[in-house]
Amino acid sequence: xxxxxxxxxxxxxxxxxxxxxxxxxxxxxxxxxxxxxxxxxxxxxxxxxxxxxxxxxxxxxxxxxxxxxxxxxxxxxxxxxxxxxxxxxxxxxxxxxxxxxxxxxxxxxxxxxxxxxxxxxxxxxxxxxxxxxxxxxxxxxxxxxxxxxxxxxxxxxxxxxxxxxxxxxxxxxxxxxxxxxxxxxxxxxxxxxxxxxxxxxxxxxxxxxxxxxxxxxxxxxxxxxxxxxxxxxxxxxxxxxxxxxxxxxxxxxxxxxxxxxxxxxxxxxxxxxxxxxxxxxxxxxxxxxxxxxxxxxxxxxxxxxxxxxxxxxxxxxxxxxxxxxxxxxxxxxxxxxxxxxxxxxxxxxxxxxxxxxxxxxxxxxxxxxxxxxxxxxxxxxxxxxxxxxxxxxxxxxxxxxxxxxxxxxx
Amino acid sequence: xxxxxxxxxxxxxxxxxxxxxxxxxxxxxxxxxxxxxxxxxxxxxxxxxxxxxxxxxxxxxxxxxxxxxxxxxxxxxxxxxxxxxxxxxxxxxxxxxxxxxxxxx
Numbered sequence: 001x002x003x004x005x006x007x008x009x010x011x012x013x014x015x016x017x018x019x020x021x022x023x024x025x026x027x028x029x030x031x032x033x034x035x036x037x038x039x040x041x042x043x044x045x046x047x048x049x050x051x052x053x054x055x056x057x058x059x060x061x062x063x064x065x066x067x068x069x070x071x072x073x074x075x076x077x078x079x080x081x082x083x084x085x086x087x088x089x090x091x092x093x094x095x096x097x098x099x100x101x102x103x104x105x106x107x108x109x110x111x112x113x114x115x116x117x118x119x120x121x122x123x124x125x126x127x128x129x130x131x132x133x134x135x136x137x138x139x140x141x142x143x144x145x146x147x148x149x150x151x152x153x154x155x156x157x158x159x160x161x162x163x164x165x166x167x168x169x170x171x172x173x174x175x176x177x178x179x180x181x182x183x184x185x186x187x188x189x190x191x192x193x194x195x196x197x198x199x200x201x202x203x204x205x206x207x208x209x210x211x212x213x214x215x216x217x218x219x220x221x222x223x224x225x226x227x228x229x230x231x232x233x234x235x236x237x238x239x240x241x242x243x244x245x246x247x248x249x250x251x252x253x254x255x256x257x258x259x260x261x262x263x264x265x266x267x268x269x270x271x272x273x274x275x276x277x278x279x280x281x282x283x284x285x286x287x288x289x290x291x292x293x294x295x296x297x298x299x300x301x302x303x304x305x306x307x308x309x310x311x312x313x314x315x316x317x318x319x320x321x322x323x324x325x326x327x328x329x330x331x332x333x334x335x336x337x338x339x340x341x342x343x344x345x346x347x348x349x350x351x352x353x354x355x356x357x358x359x360x361x362x363x364x365x366x367x368x369x370x371x372x373x374x375x376x377x378x379x380x381x382x383x384x385x386x387x388x389x390x391x392x393x394x395x396x397x398x399x400x401x402x403x404x405x406x407x408x409x410x
Numbered sequence: 411x412x413x414x415x416x417x418x419x420x421x422x423x424x425x426x427x428x429x430x431x432x433x434x435x436x437x438x439x440x441x442x443x444x445x446x447x448x449x450x451x452x453x454x455x456x457x458x459x460x461x462x463x464x465x466x467x468x469x470x471x472x473x474x475x476x477x478x479x480x481x482x483x484x485x486x487x488x489x490x491x492x493x494x495x496x497x498x499x500x501x502x503x504x505x506x507x508x509x510x511x512x513x514x515x
Contacts, residue, residue, distance in 0.1 A: 162514045193513050202515040220497045236491045266481030295472050297514050345515055353515055
């Protein structure tokens with residue numbers, strides 16, 4: 001009996017378990033998952049919670065619902081991974097030996113890494129929507145907020161869903177317009193990147209959108225600290241941006257246990273081959289989803305496409321054959337632009353987002369790099385797909401690697 | 411793709427003058443780029459950062475973030491801003507011939 005242990009029952013871990021439990025023979029394989037939180041969060045829904053589009057109940061379900069019948073789920077913290085001994089130590093004292101290990105422990109926010117953020121104003125004038133609790137709290141705050149200067153600040157990349165901060169600002173423009181208070185709200189985006197859009201074609205197609213929505217960009221803003229009493233953020237080059245409401249996207253890091261176990265980089269992301277997700281250090285460890293250091297977007301769609309190819313590869317790898325399904329960094333993301341519209345972007349490690357028409361059987365096509373109503377509907381419909389198809393390991397009729405079909409090259 | 415001649419060598423660059431092929435980079439190019447960015451002379455401290463970034467990019471395929479640089483070299487973020495004023499991530503990437511720091515759109 002071979003033992004496969006999957007650490008983390010979030011988006012990537014659950015998809016891996018669902019897929020592998022279908023293709024591995026349960027007479028030969030024992031699959032065990034470990035997680036410390038009984039709740040599965042639909043993380044893309046956090047973006048909508050502050051604006052009352054989704055409530056708490058819309059984005060949570062019990063993890064148990066998605067664990068395949070032939071997979072055992074252990075609820076525990078993970079103490080340590082000992083890759084030299086093919087062993088996982090759990091906080092409850094139990095030991096889990098493995099033949100193969102999948103690390104899918106994700107990424108989380110660390111506001112305490114930036115002085116001034118997670119102090120007495122955290123949850124008062126400083127908020128985040130990058131956690132379930134944070135998004136719920138921000139929803140409460142926005143309901144009675146009287147207006148002023150709202151600053152969205154990304155502390156440092158990489159972050160989960162790199163477009164979510166922009167989406168938040170565009171939704172904020174819509175939300176405050178609807179409430180008749182847009183003229184009392186200033187929207188500012190302070191980003192460490194050289195601009196809101198850094199890819200030439202996206203910048204050309206979408207660059208004016210922010211101006212039209214009166215969202216001001218403060219580029220190359222590397223925050224050093226927040227001053228919660230003076231209500232301003234200060235960058236390393238001593239620029240100051242004042243706020244009435246700071247919506248922070250704090251530093252994202254991989255799980256502590258990855259770092260503790262000697263499997264992480266300086267942010268606890270685990271170095272892997274970006275095409276196969278095989279650990280750089282150990283031949284029987286794969287790292288999927290946000291937990292790896294692959295230079296792909298940290299997004300559910302990337303995890304989904306990666307898992308599609310991983311399941312083919314895994315069978316070959318355990319037989320000692322070369323893995324030939326090589327992932328290209330494909331991401332496919334609906335970007336909310338407010339007022340019931342959205343933009344679809346489809347790209348990979350080397351191909352920047354292009355305009356065109358993205359073909360999807362029956363419900364498509366969706367317009368690429370252009371606003372449309374159907375893109376917004378696609379984003380909302382995605383929640384159903386996530387709970388009912390993706391987590392349960394059903395194949396979705398989208399190519400795992402990026403296709404140029406429908407894209408306009410000039 | 412545009413090209414430009416710098417330090418006697420023709421290299422490929424993007425619209426903003428960032429090199430697009432790290433293998434075309436030379437130390438002489440770094441000196442010229444640094445001058446254009448307002449750094450008159452590259453000291454040993456500068457070179458330590460540049461060399462780290464070149465090595466980091468050679469294994470990861472992308473220019474390192476500031477945190478990767480500080481963790482890998484022991485040089486603090488504040489010092490990086492002194493060495494490469496006003497946006498070290500972008501400046502180091504340019505001087506090291508590693509392309510512009512990018513998001514996904």
